[in-house]
Amino acid sequence: MDNVQQINKYADDSLALHTDLYQVNMVETYWAEGMSERRAVFELFFRKLPFGNGYAIFAGLERIIEYVQSFGFTDSDLAYLHDELGYEEDFLAYLKQLRFTGKITAMREGELVFGNEAILRVEGTLAEAQFIETALLNIVNYQTLIATKASRIRNAVGDAPLLEFGTRRAHEMDAALWGSRAAIIGGCDATSNVRCGKRFGAKVSGTHAHAMVQAMLDEYEAFLRYAKRQKQMNRKCVFLIDTYDTLKSGIHNAIKVVKELGIKDLFEGVRLDSGDLAYLSKEVRKLLDKAGFKETRIYASNDLDEYTVLNLKSQGAVIDAWGIGTKLITAYDQPALGAVYKIVAIEDDHGKMVDTIKISGNPEKVTTPGRKKLYRIINLVNHRSEGDYIALEEEKPQEEGRLKMFHPVYTYISKFVTNYEARELHADIFLGGKLVYELPGLYEVQAFAKGNLELLWDEYKRNQNPEDYPVDLSQRCWDNKMNLIHAMKEKAEGVVKET
Numbered sequence: 001m002d003n004v005q006q007i008n009k010y011a012d013d014s015l016a017l018h019t020d021l022y023q024v025n026m027v028e029t030y031w032a033e034g035m036s037e038r039r040a041v042f043e044l045f046f047r048k049l050p051f052g053n054g055y056a057i058f059a060g061l062e063r064i065i066e067y068v069q070s071f072g073f074t075d076s077d078l079a080y081l082h083d084e085l086g087y088e089e090d091f092l093a094y095l096k097q098l099r100f101t102g103k104i105t106a107m108r109e110g111e112l113v114f115g116n117e118a119i120l121r122v123e124g125t126l127a128e129a130q131f132i133e134t135a136l137l138n139i140v141n142y143q144t145l146i147a148t149k150a151s152r153i154r155n156a157v158g159d160a161p162l163l164e165f166g167t168r169r170a171h172e173m174d175a176a177l178w179g180s181r182a183a184i185i186g187g188c189d190a191t192s193n194v195r196c197g198k199r200f201g202a203k204v205s206g207t208h209a210h211a212m213v214q215a216m217l218d219e220y221e222a223f224l225r226y227a228k229r230q231k232q233m234n235r236k237c238v239f240l241i242d243t244y245d246t247l248k249s250g251i252h253n254a255i256k257v258v259k260e261l262g263i264k265d266l267f268e269g270v271r272l273d274s275g276d277l278a279y280l281s282k283e284v285r286k287l288l289d290k291a292g293f294k295e296t297r298i299y300a301s302n303d304l305d306e307y308t309v310l311n312l313k314s315q316g317a318v319i320d321a322w323g324i325g326t327k328l329i330t331a332y333d334q335p336a337l338g339a340v341y342k343i344v345a346i347e348d349d350h351g352k353m354v355d356t357i358k359i360s361g362n363p364e365k366v367t368t369p370g371r372k373k374l375y376r377i378i379n380l381v382n383h384r385s386e387g388d389y390i391a392l393e394e395e396k397p398q399e400e401g402r403l404k405m406f407h408p409v410y411t412y413i414s415k416f417v418t419n420y421e422a423r424e425l426h427a428d429i430f431l432g433g434k435l436v437y438e439l440p441g442l443y444e445v446q447a448f449a450k451g452n453l454e455l456l457w458d459e460y461k462r463n464q465n466p467e468d469y470p471v472d473l474s475q476r477c478w479d480n481k482m483n484l485i486h487a488m489k490e491k492a493e494g495v496v497k498e499t
């Protein structure tokens, strides 16, 4: 079958097949072995923070909810699996009725997340929990990366307006839409992506491009016509002044037009998009001030990121608003987060839940088995976080009174904490396959992220070489892990003896 025929035949696409083939094969094996309905627990986490940052900001839950709620195979999904990939009817009949019926707990979007702690936990049938792995990782890995990058840029920018401009450079449309949303969670004030405004209530913001100046063949004419229309609509104007020569023509034409039309109140700003942004901003500021436009802002764009922003500020650049595209939306300096999805418990042949572990020569990579809960230990004296604490589900760290926190690999690094709150970091999202979580608005999520950052000491928040934030295991959780490591090693040695 050629591509065109194939596209037509399978037109009613769904997201169920947005997965890796190995998930289908594993689920098929579970089904054939009568294991597909066993209970299983999986956790989603990353090991290493991106960009050398001291924290990450979780984003992606809204899309996960959409995905899980609509999870199900369409007729054409099943036809494709049958006709093209050769899966048998009886297995496809099983897939046809497969829906998500389990439980998901997760961090709220905007929560701070660190390495080796579960962002999200799925407990359901082995088949359903396994199948959704790829899509969940795909969503969290990208959106969390962008929210974190935006937060780094926000740290560099300070309180000035920060605009997300990246849609044209994003890795296709989904990335632009969800990436601009994630950028707002991480701290951007607004986006140029109008669809993001429509779908998520993001504030949208925009100036104009060089094309408008070139199309009108004359910069003065272009500014005049643009400004007339903005005046008619009572909208603010930002003129892009670098198409020909910023200091010789752009800034003068902008000032001339504003004066001629008498629209001082609407003269929001001018945008610089090339050249030496530090030098030009200082010169443009002088000219604006001299002409009586002290309130008019200078916007800057052009391949900016947190490093250029800091560098420009260190040169005394007079930039009042920042537009950031490519390097934010593509997570330019670290294009992947590396989150993984690991099974931590499974129902055995006797219906009992047993813990599972993945061993590695690298101690950081050994998974932490069992059903667990994640807490942020907040010191009630200074209202700062002491670290995160992973305990077995049945433990009650809040009741300890004097909590021992120790590094899970270098265990001699330890401390006792008293007078603390153990704040549980996961909320129930799905119970019995039903959505039980109410999604907050986009700017509520942004405010939540900002509030969470206030709990962190500055040492964890600096953009370069931050301190390592503690993510510790309870003693029981640690003992459980060690016991399982030893049990698995003994078992492996038994296998060697047999062969």
Ligand SMILES: Nc1ncnc2c1ncn2[C@@H]1O[C@H](COP(=O)(O)OP(=O)(O)OP(=O)(O)O)[C@@H](O)[C@H]1O
Pocket: 273, 274, 275, 276, 277, 278, 279, 301, 302, 303, 304, 308, 311, 312, 315
């Ligand atoms: N004063 C400055 N200090 C440090 N970096 C700067 C300064 N001014 C601009 N930059 C950055 O330097 C880079 C310059 O980009 P580029 O070499 O493309 O030059 P350009 O002036 O933008 O030319 P073009 O007209 O092709 O856009 C951009 O990333 C920009 O943000």
Ligand SMILES: O=P(O)(O)OC[C@H]1O[C@H](OP(=O)(O)OP(=O)(O)O)[C@H](O)[C@@H]1O
Pocket: 165, 166, 168, 169, 208, 209, 210, 211, 273, 301, 302, 303, 304, 323, 324, 325, 326, 327
């Ligand atoms: O530089 P970024 O951080 O990626 O920000 C987005 C860029 O997109 C536009 O440039 P583009 O050359 O695409 O169009 P233009 O003609 O409007 O300048 C805009 O002028 C910014 O420079």
Ligand SMILES: O=C(O)c1cccnc1
Pocket: 165, 166, 192, 205, 206, 207, 208, 271, 301, 323, 325
């Ligand atoms: O509105 C702007 O100035 C804008 C929008 C997208 C990309 N670059 C700039």
